[in-house]
Amino acid sequence: MGRCAMMFTLITGASMGIGEAFARHFSRGGHNLVLVARSGERLQALAEELRQQNGVEVKVCVEDLGDGQSPERIYEFCRSQHAGVDFLVNCAGLSRAGDFDDIPIGKLEEIMMVNMTAMAKITRLFLPDMVARRAGSIVNVASLGGLQGVPGLGLYSATKAFVLTLSEALYEELQGKGVRVVAVCPGFINTGFFERAGHNSANLRLPISETGVVVKAAIKGLKNNKVRVFPTLIDVALVFSQRLVSRKIVIRIAGFIAAVRDN
Numbered sequence: 001m002g003r004c005a006m007m008f009t010l011i012t013g014a015s016m017g018i019g020e021a022f023a024r025h026f027s028r029g030g031h032n033l034v035l036v037a038r039s040g041e042r043l044q045a046l047a048e049e050l051r052q053q054n055g056v057e058v059k060v061c062v063e064d065l066g067d068g069q070s071p072e073r074i075y076e077f078c079r080s081q082h083a084g085v086d087f088l089v090n091c092a093g094l095s096r097a098g099d100f101d102d103i104p105i106g107k108l109e110e111i112m113m114v115n116m117t118a119m120a121k122i123t124r125l126f127l128p129d130m131v132a133r134r135a136g137s138i139v140n141v142a143s144l145g146g147l148q149g150v151p152g153l154g155l156y157s158a159t160k161a162f163v164l165t166l167s168e169a170l171y172e173e174l175q176g177k178g179v180r181v182v183a184v185c186p187g188f189i190n191t192g193f194f195e196r197a198g199h200n201s202a203n204l205r206l207p208i209s210e211t212g213v214v215v216k217a218a219i220k221g222l223k224n225n226k227v228r229v230f231p232t233l234i235d236v237a238l239v240f241s242q243r244l245v246s247r248k249i250v251i252r253i254a255g256f257i258a259a260v261r262d263n
C-alpha cells in the first residue's frame, strides 16, 4: 500500500460481543476503526455512535468471512479508502455444539473458513505493510478450548488450536521487525456466542466473564510482549493444572467443563 493519510485499527467480528468491546475500547483511545462483519445495520449504528462519542473516523466493511474471497475484498476496501492498517484484531468466529459426526458439512466449512482461513488470509494480506512500516500490532482471538481437543466442540477447539499455533510461529518470525502479535485465550465470556452455537451457556461448568477482561488481557499482553495470554485467574489456573495430569484427563476435564455432551 502507498502513502496513507491515516492509520486504522481493523476489527473483524466487530458487530457484537468481544469484537464490539475492542471497537469501543480502541475508539475511546483515539483509534480510527475499520469494522468488519456481516450485520451491516449493527456496524453502521456502532460506527455512528463511536464517531460521535470519540471523534474518530470509523469505516464499515460488510463482509461474510465464510466467502473465501472476502479477505481480498477487505484489503482492497482499505486500499481504496486510503486506510492504512497498523492494528489488526482477528476476532470473528463461530462454533457449533455437538459431536463431530453431527456437524452439517456446510457448517463445518463455514467454521473453518471464518475461524481459520479468513483469519490467516487477512493477517497474510495486511502483515507485509506493517513489516514495511516497521509498526504494527495483531491480536488473534483464540480460546482456552484451543489448548486441547474439547469433546462436543471438537472442530471449534481444533480451529482455535490453529489460531494459537499460527500466532506462536508468527510471534517468533516477527521478532525485531517492529510488529507484535498476541493470542488471547478466553474461557467463557458473556456474549451469546454459546447460544448461537446451539449450546446452553447455563450448562457451562466455569464462571462466565464479561468482554472487558479479554480486551484488557490482549492489550496487556501486547504491551508486555507476551505470545499468549489468559484473561482470568481461573483460566491461568486451568492452564497450569494441565501440567499435573495426563493428556487423557485434560481432554476429559475440558469436555466436562464445556458440558455439551452428557458426562
Ligand SMILES: NC(=O)c1ccc[n+]([C@@H]2O[C@H](COP(=O)([O-])OP(=O)(O)OC[C@H]3O[C@@H](n4cnc5c(N)ncnc54)[C@H](OP(=O)(O)O)[C@@H]3O)[C@@H](O)[C@H]2O)c1
Pocket (backbone or CB within 6 Å): 012, 013, 014, 015, 016, 017, 018, 019, 036, 037, 038, 039, 040, 063, 064, 065, 066, 091, 092, 093, 094, 114, 141, 142, 143, 144, 185, 186, 187, 188, 189, 190, 191, 192, 193, 194, 196
Ligand atoms: N464468548 C466466549 O466465551 C469465547 C471464548 C473464547 C473465545 N471466543 C472467541 O471470541 C471471538 C468472538 O466471540 P464472541 O463471544 O464475541 O461471539 P459473538 O458475540 O457470537 O460474535 C461473533 C462475531 O463474529 C462475527 N462473525 C461470525 N461469522 C461471521 C462471518 N461469516 N463473516 C463475518 N463475521 C462473522 C459476527 O458478526 P456477524 O454475525 O454480524 O457477521 C460477530 O461480530 C470468536 O472468535 C470466539 O471463538 C469466545
